[in-house]
Amino acid sequence: MAKRSNLLKGMDTFPDLSWPLVLSVFYRNLKVFGKTWKASIMFNFVEPMLYLWAMGFGLGVYVTRINGLSYIEFLAPALIASSAMFSTTYEMTYGSYTRMGFQKTFHGMVATPVSMDDVVMGEILYGTFKGVLYGMVFFLVVALFGLVKSPWALLIPVPLALMVMIFAILSLIWTSIAPNYDSFGYFFTLFVSPMFLFAGVFFPVENLPPGIRFLPWLTPLYHAVEAIRPMVLGRVTWSILADLTWLTAFAALTMRIPLAMVKNRLIQ
Amino acid sequence: MIVQGIDVISVESLVKRFGDFEAVKGIDFSVTRGECFGLLGPNGAGKTSIVKMIYGFSPITSGKLEVFGEDIMLRARSIKSRIGVVPQEDNLDPELSVLDNLLVYAGYFRIEKHTARQRAMEIMDFMDLSEKSAQVVGDLSGGMKRRLTMGRALINRPELLILDEPTTGLDPYARHMVWQRLRRLKEAGTTMLLTTHYLEEASQLCDRLIIIHRGEIMEQGTPVGLIDRHVGKEALILGGDHLLRESLSAGLTELIKASHILGDDLVLFTDHGRVLAERVGERARELGITLDYHRLRPTNLEDVFLKLTGETLDNIQKGF
Numbered sequence: 001m002a003k004r005s006n007l008l009k010g011m012d013t014f015p016d017l018s019w020p021l022v023l024s025v026f027y028r029n030l031k032v033f034g035k036t037w038k039a040s041i042m043f044n045f046v047e048p049m050l051y052l053w054a055m056g057f058g059l060g061v062y063v064t065r066i067n068g069l070s071y072i073e074f075l076a077p078a079l080i081a082s083s084a085m086f087s088t089t090y091e092m093t094y095g096s097y098t099r100m101g102f103q104k105t106f107h108g109m110v111a112t113p114v115s116m117d118d119v120v121m122g123e124i125l126y127g128t129f130k131g132v133l134y135g136m137v138f139f140l141v142v143a144l145f146g147l148v149k150s151p152w153a154l155l156i157p158v159p160l161a162l163m164v165m166i167f168a169i170l171s172l173i174w175t176s177i178a179p180n181y182d183s184f185g186y187f188f189t190l191f192v193s194p195m196f197l198f199a200g201v202f203f204p205v206e207n208l209p210p211g212i213r214f215l216p217w218l219t220p221l222y223h224a225v226e227a228i229r230p231m232v233l234g235r236v237t238w239s240i241l242a243d244l245t246w247l248t249a250f251a252a253l254t255m256r257i258p259l260a261m262v263k264n265r266l267i268q
Numbered sequence: 269m270i271v272q273g274i275d276v277i278s279v280e281s282l283v284k285r286f287g288d289f290e291a292v293k294g295i296d297f298s299v300t301r302g303e304c305f306g307l308l309g310p311n312g313a314g315k316t317s318i319v320k321m322i323y324g325f326s327p328i329t330s331g332k333l334e335v336f337g338e339d340i341m342l343r344a345r346s347i348k349s350r351i352g353v354v355p356q357e358d359n360l361d362p363e364l365s366v367l368d369n370l371l372v373y374a375g376y377f378r379i380e381k382h383t384a385r386q387r388a389m390e391i392m393d394f395m396d397l398s399e400k401s402a403q404v405v406g407d408l409s410g411g412m413k414r415r416l417t418m419g420r421a422l423i424n425r426p427e428l429l430i431l432d433e434p435t436t437g438l439d440p441y442a443r444h445m446v447w448q449r450l451r452r453l454k455e456a457g458t459t460m461l462l463t464t465h466y467l468e469e470a471s472q473l474c475d476r477l478i479i480i481h482r483g484e485i486m487e488q489g490t491p492v493g494l495i496d497r498h499v500g501k502e503a504l505i506l507g508g509d510h511l512l513r514e515s516l517s518a519g520l521t522e523l524i525k526a527s528h529i530l531g532d533d534l535v536l537f538t539d540h541g542r543v544l545a546e547r548v549g550e551r552a553r554e555l556g557i558t559l560d561y562h563r564l565r566p567t568n569l570e571d572v573f574l575k576l577t578g579e580t581l582d583n584i585q586k587g588f
């Protein structure tokens with residue numbers, strides 16, 4: 001398995017980061033985003049809106065109250081998290097793959113004082129920014145529907161940022177080994193969609209069969225939803241801290257991996 | 269900062285392996301300050317592999333490589349801040365305008381905003397792109413993109429400019445313009461490493477060059493020196509039947525420096541073109557051979573290149 005050890009080569013070294021240059025990479029992506037955001041924000045926005053209408057107002061009529069909440073009250077805060085998740089994941093798969101491969105943007109950057117670690121860290125920052133932005137835009141919609149019940153909701157950028165940072169990291173790991181664009185289909189089918197469906201967005205995880213009830217606990221989306229929902233509804237308890245800790249620890253422990261893997265993919 | 273007498277690039281027994289395949293097989297050369305140094309060779313010779321190691325993109329397999337007297341792998345950031353790179357494949361930001369491309373790139377060198385703007389303006393002027401300043405790069409023609417890539421490499425006022433086939437895809441006018449600009453940069457003291465398939469380009473720009481074939485150096489010298497050594501002053505090109513042509517040159521060996529077959533033509537290299545042409549003509553009449561055509565022209569670097577790389581290809585085919 002020589003191949004496997006090559007994928008992770010350099011994992012045990014300290015990353016070569018210069019934060020001003022990480023920001024210059026972030027800024028580059030932001031600048032491009034500035035040219036295209038109108039179209040892209042619409043797309044990312046329409047889908048959770050459709051879910052809100054179809055599920056919240058359509059299906060919700062048939063659903064009895066969940067933990068004392070109407071279905072739309074239960075659903076809407078979680079869709080903030082999932083819409084953030086999708087926007088980051090799309091950006092860090094299709095978007096990053098294009099910059100890494102077809103456009104050779106990364107190649108151009110590392111011919112300057114920017115290091116490959118700076119490039120990937122800049123990507124993670126950008127993915128995080130984009131997720132938080134899209135999540136917060138959806139938050140505004142939820143607020144317009146009158147579903148935001150508490151000023152605690154102003155803190156949701158914290159769990160959002162932690163969660164989308166994790167999705168940036170995981171997506172970039174996949175991107176670093178993706179042979180082509182088609183392979184991202186598997187990523188979404190195998191990981192992202194199941195999370196969307198079973199990590200407590202649409203129904204409480206207690207409704208899962210007992211044998212697999214632990215599975216959502218392993219996903220970042222579950223912990224983000226567990227933090228965001230009480231914040232929006234004003235039902236904050238100490239257990240949120242456990243979720244935030246889980247998210248922070250996961251991000252911190254995995255951060256090094258995509259830095260090594262993207263570098264090993266590109267530098268031969 | 270500028271230390272006289274130290275080579276800008278110094279390469280010893282440099283090897284690059286991709287898996288089992290050895291793309292660069294232990295080469296040596298050095299580039300001195302202010303010089304334009306050429307890397308020539310057919311497709312797949314290993315030019316880009318060498319260039320990528322020099323600007324720190326790809327790690328060396330073995331050997332020694334120093335840029336500005338330092339190991340690029342250990343001092344990557346400081347060395348790269350003094351280099352400009354024109355890669356073989358463009359990697360501009362297609363969504364951004366010409367100006368923004370330059371400004372964003374300046375950010376990677378941490379050039380202060382005001383200075384960056386000023387330099388961007390100068391560069392667009394220098395590369396004849398001022399009119400396109402606001403245009404999105406995705407909508408530029410291929411040649412304009414190439415010019416922008418080259419301009420972008422100048423944003424940090426590099427001491428060393430690395431150009432991997434800079435003029436590929438340019439029209440003749442644009443190519444001459446670029447040559448002229450490169451000459452100006454050279455006069456201003458910029459050291460250059462240039463790979464190219466245009467031998468004319470190498471003759472015009474390079475002080476010294478190496479010809480690489482399958483990862484090894486086949487020949488090196490100045491353009492004039494190489495022409496002189498390998499092909500002499502003129503080339504006599506003979507069209508017509510192969511075997512008959514061979515008999516024409518028989519007995520004229522003292523006049524012929526070298527010869528090779530290029531497509532359907534036999535090319536004779538000589539320092540005494542006029543005499544050789546007359547003698548070949550006489551012999552043709554004596555032997556009753558009709559030549560389809562014969563033509564005398566000055567030799568150029570392309571002749572050297574074709575002769576050298578052609579010979580090796582022949583040898584390989586013959587199993588040497």
Ligand SMILES: Nc1ncnc2c1ncn2[C@@H]1O[C@H](COP(=O)(O)OP(=O)(O)OP(=O)(O)O)[C@@H](O)[C@H]1O
Binds near residue numbers: 291315
């Ligand atoms: N990443 C890589 N993995 C495997 N082989 C490679 C890689 N990069 C280059 N090679 C091989 O190394 C050899 C030299 O390639 P290189 O790109 O250096 O040639 P070149 O002289 O620049 O050619 P060209 O004139 O076509 O640009 C080729 O046989 C190429 O297939």
Ligand SMILES: [Mg+2]
Binds near residue numbers: 317
């Ligand atoms: Mg090349």
